[in-house]
Amino acid sequence: MTAPRYHLTSYGCQMNKLDSELVESKLRQRGYQAAASEAEASVVLVNTCSVRQHAEDRVWSKLGRLRLRKRSEPGLVVGVLGCMAQEHKRYLLSRMPHVDLVVGPSAFGDIDVTVDRARERNARIAAAREPARTRHEVAGAGVLAVDRGQSGDTIRRDVRVRPHRSQAFLSVMRGCNMPCTYCIVPTTRGDEVSREIADLVDEAQRLCDDGVTEITLLGQTVNAYGRDLTGRNATLARLLRALHEIPSLRRLAFITSHPNFLGPDLVAAMAELPKVARYLHLPAQSGSNAVLKQMRRGYTVERYLTRVEQLLAAAPDYELHSDFIVGYPGETAADFAATVAFVQRVGFAQSYVFKYSPRPGTRAAELPDDVPDAEKERRNQVLLATQAAISLTQNRALVGRTVEVLVEGASKVAGRLSGRTVHHRLVHFAATDAAPVGSYVPVRVTEALQHCVVGELLGPNDAEASAYDAAAATQAIGQGRA
Numbered sequence: 001m002t003a004p005r006y007h008l009t010s011y012g013c014q015m016n017k018l019d020s021e022l023v024e025s026k027l028r029q030r031g032y033q034a035a036a037s038e039a040e041a042s043v044v045l046v047n048t049c050s051v052r053q054h055a056e057d058r059v060w061s062k063l064g065r066l067r068l069r070k071r072s073e074p075g076l077v078v079g080v081l082g083c084m085a086q087e088h089k090r091y092l093l094s095r096m097p098h099v100d101l102v103v104g105p106s107a108f109g110d111i112d113v114t115v116d117r118a119r120e121r122n123a124r125i126a127a128a129r130e131p132a133r134t135r136h137e138v139a140g141a142g143v144l145a146v147d148r149g150q151s152g153d154t155i156r157r158d159v160r161v162r163p164h165r166s167q168a169f170l171s172v173m174r175g176c177n178m179p180c181t182y183c184i185v186p187t188t189r190g191d192e193v194s195r196e197i198a199d200l201v202d203e204a205q206r207l208c209d210d211g212v213t214e215i216t217l218l219g220q221t222v223n224a225y226g227r228d229l230t231g232r233n234a235t236l237a238r239l240l241r242a243l244h245e246i247p248s249l250r251r252l253a254f255i256t257s258h259p260n261f262l263g264p265d266l267v268a269a270m271a272e273l274p275k276v277a278r279y280l281h282l283p284a285q286s287g288s289n290a291v292l293k294q295m296r297r298g299y300t301v302e303r304y305l306t307r308v309e310q311l312l313a314a315a316p317d318y319e320l321h322s323d324f325i326v327g328y329p330g331e332t333a334a335d336f337a338a339t340v341a342f343v344q345r346v347g348f349a350q351s352y353v354f355k356y357s358p359r360p361g362t363r364a365a366e367l368p369d370d371v372p373d374a375e376k377e378r379r380n381q382v383l384l385a386t387q388a389a390i391s392l393t394q395n396r397a398l399v400g401r402t403v404e405v406l407v408e409g410a411s412k413v414a415g416r417l418s419g420r421t422v423h424h425r426l427v428h429f430a431a432t433d434a435a436p437v438g439s440y441v442p443v444r445v446t447e448a449l450q451h452c453v454v455g456e457l458l459g460p461n462d463a464e465a466s467a468y469d470a471a472a473a474t475q476a477i478g479q480g481r482a
C-alpha cells in the first residue's frame with residue numbers, strides 16, 4: 001500500500017512556520033509522504049493565523065474550496081491547525097462538517113496519532129484548549145475528543161526535517177502574557193512557557209551537527225524568555241551566551257522582542273557576543289504616548305528611545321526593526337503624525353506596518369473601530385513610504401562597501417542568488433557556482449533599492465574580499481578567522 005500523502009499550507013508568523021515543520025516531521029516519522037501538490041494529497045492540512053482578519057479570510061475561502069472538493073472525494077481528510085483552530089473550534093465543528101480535524105497550537109505533539117485516527121476511524125477530532133486556558137478537549141455531536149496532546153516542543157524534534165540546510169529556527173518559548181489590547185495571541189497561544197536552557201542547547205547542538213550555521217530563536221516576547229522558569233536564572237542573555245559556545249554556529253538571531261525587557265544584561269550580551277546578528281526586532285506599535293497607553297504597551301515613546309540609546313551606546317552596529325499598527329481606535333491625525341516623526345527619529349532599517357483589525361474577544365474590539373478604512377489605508381501608505389525612504393537612504397550608504405552574505409538560494413529575479421547580511425539585509429547578486437547555498441561570501445554592494453541591495457560576488461583573490469563591513473569583521477574575529 002502506498003504511503004498516505006499529505007499537504008500542509010502555512011499562514012502567519014515564523015512561529016507558525018516552525019510549528020508546521022514540527023508537524024511535518026511527526027507525520028513523516030509515521031510514514032506519511034509530502035504530496036507534490038494539494039490536489040494529490042489525501043490529507044490536506046492548513047496551519048492558520050488569527051492575528052488579523054485578512055489572514056483568517058484567506059483560510060475561510062480555502063476551506064470553501066475544500067468543501068467543494070470533498071463532495072467528489074469523500075475520503076479526503078481536511079484539518080485546520082493552529083490559531084484559528086483554537087479560536088474558532090466551536091464554529092468549525094458545528095458549521096463546517098467537511099473539516100475532520102481541529103487542532104490548536106498546544107496539541108501538535110501527537111498530531112500524527114490524531115491524523116491517523118481521523119483517517120482510520122473516519123472520525124472528526126478536536127484538540128484545543130478551552131478559553132479558560134486549561135488544556136481540555138471539546139467534544140461535539142459526532143466528534144471524537146482526544147485527551148493526549150502536548151505542545152509541539154515537548155517532543156524531541158527530528159532536526160533533519162527543515163526547509164534550509166544551513167538555517168534553522170528554534171522555538172525557545174510559547175505563548176504570551178502581555179496585556180496588549182489589540183492582540184489575539186495570548187488567547188490562541190496561551191500563557192508563556194519557556195524551555196530549559198539545557199534542552200535548547202541540546203537541540204541547537206543537534207541542528208549544528210546537521211549542518212546548521214545560523215539559528216534564529218523564536219518567541220512572541222523572546223526577550224522575556226525564562227521568566228516563568230522561576231529560580232533557574234534563565235534569561236535570554238544567559239541563553240545567548242550558552243548557545244554562543246557551539247563552535248560551528250556562526251550567526252545567532254532572536255525575534256521578537258518587547259521594549260520592556262531590553263535590560264542591561266541583554267544589552268551587554270548583544271554587545272559582547274560577536275555571533276549575535278546585528279539587528280533587533282523591537283516593535284514599537286505607535287509613536288504616540290496616548291495610543292501606547294490605550295494599547296497597554298507598558299512604555300512611553302521616551303522610554304523606548306532611552307532603551308534604544310542604551311543599546312546603541314553599547315553596540316553602535318545594531319540596526320532596529322519595528323512593527324506599527326495604524327488606525328487603532330481613537331488614533332487622531334496628531335497621534336499618527338507623532339508615529340511618522342518617531343519612525344524618522346529612530347531611523348528603523350525596516351518596519352512592518354499593519355492596519356488595525358479588530359479581533360473579537362480582545363479588549364480593543366470593545367472600542368469603536370472609528371478610523372475609517374480609507375484613512376487607515378492612507379496612513380498605512382504614508383508610513384510605508386516614510387520607512388521606504390529611510391531604508392533607501394541606509395541602503396545607498398552601503399554602495400561600494402563589502403558585506404558578508406549567507407547564501408540562501410535563487411532570487412526571484414532569474415539568474416540571481418540572494419542571501420542576507422548580519423543585519424538581515426537582503427542582497428542579490430549574479431548566480432554562480434562559486435557561492436553555494438549555505439556558504440558565507442563577500443559581496444560588494446553596487447546598487448541600492450528600498451527593500452534590498454544588489455552587488456557582485458568578490459573572488460578569493462580580490463583584495464576587497466577581506467574588507468567586510470564592521471559587523472562581519474567582528475564576527476570573523478569572534479571565530480578566530482580574521
Ligand code: 5AD
Nearest residue numbers: 182183283323324325354355356357
Ligand atoms: N491588528 C493589526 N495588527 C496587529 N498586530 C497584532 N494584532 C493586530 C491587530 N489586531 C500586529 C502587531 C504585531 C504584529 C505581529 O502584528 O504589529 O507586532
Ligand code: SF4
Nearest residue numbers: 012013049050051083
Ligand atoms: Fe498569527 Fe499570532 Fe498565531 Fe503567529 S501567534 S500565527 S502571528 S495569531
